[in-house]
Amino acid sequence: MHIPDGFLDAKTALATGALSAAGLGYALREVRRELPPRRVPLLGLAAAFLFAAQMVNFPVMGGTSGHLVGGALVAVLLGPAAAVVVVATVLIVQCFLFADGGVMALGANLFNMGLTATVGGYAVYRGVARLLPGLRGRVAALAFAGWCSTIIAAAACAGQLAWSGTVAWRVGFPAMVGVHALIGLGEGAVSALVLLAIARTRPDLLPDQPGAAAAPGRVGPFVVFGLLVTLGIALFVAPFACPWPDGLESVAARLGFNHPASSPLLPALIPDYQLPGITSPGLATALAGAAGALVVFLLAIGFSRLVVPREGPALKTEI
Amino acid sequence: MIPAIQLNGLTYAYPDGTAALREVRLTVAPGECVGLLGPNGSGKSTLLRHLNGILPERFPEAGGAVAIQGEAVAAGNLGVIRRQVGLMFQDADDQLFCATVREDVAFGPQQLGLGPEEVAARVQHALEEVGLVHLGHRPPHHLSSGEKRRACLAGLLACAPSILVLDEPTSGLDPRGRRELIALLRSVRATKLIATHDLELVVELCPRAVILDGGRIIADGPTAALLDDEPLMLAHGLERPHILQHRHPHEVKPETRGTKSEAPAPASERAR
Amino acid sequence: MTVLAPPSFASGDPRANRAVLCWPAAAKMAGALVLITGTAVVPAGWKLWFAGVALLLGVVWALGRLPPGPVLRRLLALSPFVAGVALAAAWSPGGVLDWKITALRSGLCLATVILLAQATPFAEMLAVMRRVHVPALLVTTIALMHRYLFVLADEAERMRRARASRTFTTGRRFAWWAAATVVGQLFVRATERAERVYDAMGARGWR
Numbered sequence: 001m002h003i004p005d006g007f008l009d010a011k012t013a014l015a016t017g018a019l020s021a022a023g024l025g026y027a028l029r030e031v032r033r034e035l036p037p038r039r040v041p042l043l044g045l046a047a048a049f050l051f052a053a054q055m056v057n058f059p060v061m062g063g064t065s066g067h068l069v070g071g072a073l074v075a076v077l078l079g080p081a082a083a084v085v086v087v088a089t090v091l092i093v094q095c096f097l098f099a100d101g102g103v104m105a106l107g108a109n110l111f112n113m114g115l116t117a118t119v120g121g122y123a124v125y126r127g128v129a130r131l132l133p134g135l136r137g138r139v140a141a142l143a144f145a146g147w148c149s150t151i152i153a154a155a156a157c158a159g160q161l162a163w164s165g166t167v168a169w170r171v172g173f174p175a176m177v178g179v180h181a182l183i184g185l186g187e188g189a190v191s192a193l194v195l196l197a198i199a200r201t202r203p204d205l206l207p208d209q210p211g212a213a214a215a216p217g218r219v220g221p222f223v224v225f226g227l228l229v230t231l232g233i234a235l236f237v238a239p240f241a242c243p244w245p246d247g248l249e250s251v252a253a254r255l256g257f258n259h260p261a262s263s264p265l266l267p268a269l270i271p272d273y274q275l276p277g278i279t280s281p282g283l284a285t286a287l288a289g290a291a292g293a294l295v296v297f298l299l300a301i302g303f304s305r306l307v308v309p310r311e312g313p314a315l316k317t318e319i
Numbered sequence: 320m321i322p323a324i325q326l327n328g329l330t331y332a333y334p335d336g337t338a339a340l341r342e343v344r345l346t347v348a349p350g351e352c353v354g355l356l357g358p359n360g361s362g363k364s365t366l367l368r369h370l371n372g373i374l375p376e377r378f379p380e381a382g383g384a385v386a387i388q389g390e391a392v393a394a395g396n397l398g399v400i401r402r403q404v405g406l407m408f409q410d411a412d413d414q415l416f417c418a419t420v421r422e423d424v425a426f427g428p429q430q431l432g433l434g435p436e437e438v439a440a441r442v443q444h445a446l447e448e449v450g451l452v453h454l455g456h457r458p459p460h461h462l463s464s465g466e467k468r469r470a471c472l473a474g475l476l477a478c479a480p481s482i483l484v485l486d487e488p489t490s491g492l493d494p495r496g497r498r499e500l501i502a503l504l505r506s507v508r509a510t511k512l513i514a515t516h517d518l519e520l521v522v523e524l525c526p527r528a529v530i531l532d533g534g535r536i537i538a539d540g541p542t543a544a545l546l547d548d549e550p551l552m553l554a555h556g557l558e559r560p561h562i563l564q565h566r567h568p569h570e571v572k573p574e575t576r577g578t579k580s581e582a583p584a585p586a587s588e589r590a591r
Numbered sequence: 592m593t594v595l596a597p598p599s600f601a602s603g604d605p606r607a608n609r610a611v612l613c614w615p616a617a618a619k620m621a622g623a624l625v626l627i628t629g630t631a632v633v634p635a636g637w638k639l640w641f642a643g644v645a646l647l648l649g650v651v652w653a654l655g656r657l658p659p660g661p662v663l664r665r666l667l668a669l670s671p672f673v674a675g676v677a678l679a680a681a682w683s684p685g686g687v688l689d690w691k692i693t694a695l696r697s698g699l700c701l702a703t704v705i706l707l708a709q710a711t712p713f714a715e716m717l718a719v720m721r722r723v724h725v726p727a728l729l730v731t732t733i734a735l736m737h738r739y740l741f742v743l744a745d746e747a748e749r750m751r752r753a754r755a756s757r758t759f760t761t762g763r764r765f766a767w768w769a770a771a772t773v774v775g776q777l778f779v780r781a782t783e784r785a786e787r788v789y790d791a792m793g794a795r796g797w798r
Contacts, residue, residue, distance in 0.1 A: 005704075006696025010632045028726050040728070041416070041792065042785035044735020045743075049781035051736065052743040053774045056751065059766050068774060077778065089732045097713065097737070099665055099704040102697070103624070104631040166693060190771060197775025205782055373790045398796065406794045412742050413787040418714035418734050430796030456712070460741045478795065 001069075001157055001180075002094070002109055005102030009164040015235060016160060017107030020088075023115040023228045027084035030221055035082065043082060047089040050074055058190055066186050071113055072121025072149040073191040076142055076207065077198075081221050083118040108160050111232055112153040119225040121149030132301070135199055138206075139192045140304035146188030147181075147296050152233075154180035159236030181292060188296070189303060196307060321389040323349045323482050323510040324370060329384040331365060331375060331534075339365040341534045347510060349481070354521030354542060355514040357531035358556030363486070363514040364409065366531065370484050370512070371404040372397045387482065402431065405475030405509075407485040411467035415459035420451060420470045423459060427478040445477040449503060465496025472503065482510045489517045518546060518560035530555055611655030616715035617722070623707040627700045635692040644699050648706055655710050662705045666698055713737055739784065747777050 008016075031043070050070045057065040075083035091109050094100040101109045128141035158176040162169035198205055324347040331340040339362045347353050357363050368374040369385050369392070378394045385392040392400050408414045417423035424445050428438040446452045449469040454462065462470060468488060475483060488504065489497045501520055504511065513525060521528055521542055528542040532555045538545055546552060549559045626644055633640045652659070717737075720730050750773045758769065 004697045005627060005631050005700030006693050008631075013631070024729075025726070028728050032728055038786070038789050040731070041735055041788040042782060043728075043732040045739055045781040045785040045788065046778075047732060047736035048739040048743045049778050051740050052747045053777055055744055056747055056770050056774050056777075058770050059763055085729065085732060089729070089736050092733060093736055093740070096704065096716065097708050099701050099708065102631070102700055103627045103704060104700070190767070190774075193767060193771030194774045194778070197772045198778055201775065202779045202782075205779065368790070371794055373793060401794060401796050408787065408791055408794075410787065412739075413784060414791045416735060416738055416788050416791060418717055418738060419712075422714065426792075426797075427795040456714075458714070459738070474795065 001113060001153060002091075002101030003105040003112075003157060003160070005104050007102070007164065007166045008105050008108055008160060009166075012160050012164045012236075013104045013107055015107075016111045016232070019228055019232050019235075020107045020110035020115060023084060023225065024088050024110065026221075026224050026228075027081045027088075030081035031085055034079075042078075043085055043089070046074060046078060046082070046086045047093070050086060050090050051093070053194075058186065060186065066183065066190075068190045068194070069113065069117070069150065069187055070191070071117035071153070072125065072142065072145045072187075073194055075118040075122035076125050076145070076191075076195065077205070079207070080119050080122045080225060083122065084114055084225070087118055088114040108157070112156045112160075115225065116156050116229050116232065117149040117153040119229055120152045121145040123222070123226070124148045128297075132304075135196075136304045136308045139196055139308050140300045142195050143188040143192035143300035143303050144297050146191040147184035147300070148293070150180050150184030150187045151177060154184075156233060156236055159233075163236055163239075181296075185296065185299070188300060192300075192303065193307065320348060322346045322386075323351070323388060324512065325386040325389075326366075326369075327384055327386070329366070329369060331369065334376065339534050340369075343531075343534070343536055345529060345536060345539070347512060349510050350508075351527060352511040352525045353513070354525035354528040355512060355531060356516075356518070356521065356528055356555075356557055357514075357537075361532045361555075362534040363531055365534075367406065367484050367486050367512070367514055370482075371401050371406050373406070402478065403480055404482045404484055405478055405480035407468075407471050407475060407483070407488060409486045409490070411464070411471050412459070414471045414474065415467060418458060419455065420457055420459060420462070420473075421446070421455035423470065424455075424473045424477050427474055431478060441477045441479070442473075445473040448476055448507075449473045450499075463496065464491050465493065465499060468492065468496070468500055469503065472500075472507075476507065480509065482512070483507065485511065485513045485515075487515055487517075488513060489515065489520055518557065519562050522546060522560055522562050530557070532556070611651060611657070611710045612712070614710075616711050617719045619707060619711050620716065620719055623703050626703050630696050630699045630703070641695060641699065644703075648699070648702050651706060651710070655706075657706070657709045662702055662709075665701060665705055735788070739781075739788075742784075743777060743781060746780060747773060750776060 035043075053070060054067050057067060059065045071083065071087050074086050077083075078086065088110055091101060091106065091114055095103060095106050095109070122145070125138075125141045125145035128144055129138050131137070132140055154176040155173065158167070158169065158172040161167040161172050195206070324345065326343050326345040329340055329343040330338075332338045343362075343366060355363055355366070365374060370387065372378075372392045372394075378392075387400050387403050390396060390399065415423050417426055421442055424442045425438050428441045433441070442455075443452070446455055449472050451466060451469055451473060454466060454470075459467060459470060483504075485504075488500060492500060497517075497520075501523060504513075504524060511524075513521070515521060525542055527540065528538075528545045529536060530538040530545065530551070537555055538548075538551060543563065546557075546560055547563050552559050626647070629640065630644055652662075717730060717734050720733070721727070751770075754769050754773065758765070
């Protein structure tokens with residue numbers, strides 16, 4: 001999901017740059033205030049870990065393989081502020097050292113993967129883990145959070161491309177979100193398995209169960225990060241995704257795409273994107289999205305029951 | 320004379336309750352070079368970490384179990400203590416955390432608050448001493464194991480400590496790297512405490528040896544006598560080094576000559 | 592998605608008779624920034640700009656006698672993102688010309704960044720970052736990441752190999768468990784190493 005240079009126009013680059021700079025600046029301030037000095041080197045090591053973890057291949061099918069992206073996982077392991085710094089570090093090094101993701105697009109990439117994916121993923125994780133008890137609950141919560149973080153990052157990315165006039169929203173959004181709905185399943189499963197693997201060897205490294213008395217979350221970071229992410233989503237996604245039927249049309253007109261809607265890029269993946277009986281495409285998209293999320297949520301719970309034995313993190317015989 | 324290192328019944332248990340050191344008493348005179356021997360898990364590294372205050376995590380009120388140059392190690396004077404004691408870690412990659420060798424060697428002097436010229440001069444001198452001037456710009460990742468060790472040593476020497484504490488300096492080195500490091504260590508003028516499994520290194524460098532096992536000091540005495548004591552060595556997961564086995568038993572051992580060790584007679588503190 | 596290029600530029604003695612490497616890092620970074628910003632925003636009609644940038648990059652490349660491998664490899668596999676977006680752009684009614692210009696911009700910027708990375712030791716880039724007042728905590732984190740990235744990547748590779756040498760089944764389920772264990776173990780090791788690095792920093796007077 002690293003946007004290269006040349007795909008974003010100046011206004012998108014500036015807007016995402018400003019949002020990301022604000023988010024990263026706030027995260028650094030938070031970390032400096034909250035993190036004991038003992039944990040400072042951990043930021044750099046965690047970034048190196050994330051980088052190395054992204055090189056571990058998970059076979060998918062037919063010889064292809066995927067890898068972890070890790071925003072939600074790192075946010076759960078280290079907390080949202082530290083995760084923003086860690087993922088931003090990885091993105092910066094990838095950008096300048098490996099030419100992965102553009103320099104002008106760095107702001108957008110930081111916003112999508114460094115801010116939205118981590119903070120969004122963390123919020124989902126906390127919400128779900130509060131509801132579901134035990135290690136199973138945490139595994140299910142992270143599996144779901146991994147999927148959600150991938151989806152929102154993809155949606156934000158599609159929004160930025162549309163705002164720049166590079167890829168029309170009605171092509172870019174279904175393509176990005178459709179593909180990442182699948183990739184996100186892998187991301188969620190891998191994140192959850194890694195959490196489980198850590199729970200087996202060093203449970204003391206895991207954060208406390210959200211909702212437990214020992215884990216008093218501060219509200220400040222949530223408000224600030226939440227505001228920034230919401231602002232960005234409002235800027236990049238809302239103009240295109242608003243549920244009024246004429247929203248898309250007006251945007252298309254503004255961008256100069258007055259042609260009839262082209263066919264979706266991946267018809268097989270999202271065949272019934274518009275549910276029968278619902279006329280507004282925006283509403284249909286929202287409903288389809290909600291239905292998809294519910295299915296993935298149930299999948300996450302089923303997955304956690306599959307991989308976590310009832311007694312907790314006992315050693316599995318197959319490993 | 321004020322001892323360089325003095326341990327007055329140092330006892331330490333890890334936060335999880337595992338006892339690591341029990342009533343350790345050890346005195347090292349200035350200029351001495353002492354080899355610290357013992358099987359894995361005997362508490363060597365834990366002991367070394369106490370010498371510049373990395374352990375314990377929190378200093379007890381009473382304190383005073385560790386004294387460096389006559390000064391008790393406590394939370395308030397770690398700066399002073401760390402100026403005296405240069406600690407070389409077991410894994411060179413942990414110690415070389417900067418982007419280039421030169422930056423890494425400069426880290427200590429910078430933390431001492433020296434001016435840029437003084438830092439540059441010390442770095443240059445330390446790199447010359449270990450023979451790494453030509454590799455100063457390299458990232459540590461691209462050094463060989465031997466070069467990494469020497470870079471670590473340069474980082475310590477740049478702080479000009481009076482005491483060098485080395486944890487397994489020769490592990491993972493090829494014979495040439497090991498030889499170079501030993502020559503280098505011999506040339507450095509400082510009090511040295513070397514924890515190692517490399518018994519031949521101890522025979523070569525250290526006139527005095529200490530055996531630690533189960534967190535206790537088992538024996539303390541002249542190296543040649545101690546390491547020649549096969550039953551003692553075998554009982555504590557060690558062995559009699561070959562270098563001693565090839566010597567005639569009646570030959571006067573050069574290592575013991577002129578050793579003014581304040582230590583008790585060999586094996587006198589032997590357990591049991 | 593991430594495609595990793597091996598850091599071939601980081602090996603060997605980088606200063607051996609290559610003048611480009613000795614140019615001040617700040618100038619190289621500023622120049623690269625100007626080229627990239629310009630290439631990304633100039634109107635599609637400015638053919639002369641694109642040609643000029645390409646020429647300039649080529650000249651610097653030749654002057655520095657840098658290996659052509661990394662940039663070619665990277666440009667050829669211009670990352671799935673570019674291909675996907677180009678495809679989507681071709682689908683939309685914007686026209687094919689647009690897509691070509693986008694790929695051109697993208698390629699030139701990519702070449703600029705790779706050239707910068709090849710021609711500038713990372714430590715010097717860090718020094719420039721410090722000088723332009725990037726927050727110290729961020730620079731420290733970037734420096735530590737860069738320092739331990741290869742160490743941890745090596746560890747991951749060793750663990751993977753050790754596991755593969757004792758794996759006799761080929762089930763996907765097992766492979767996922769195994770890979771997740773490697774990643775989890777990697778996190779544990781990274782945490783432990785962070786503690787030791789902190790000790791090492793403390794031992795030399797940090798804080």
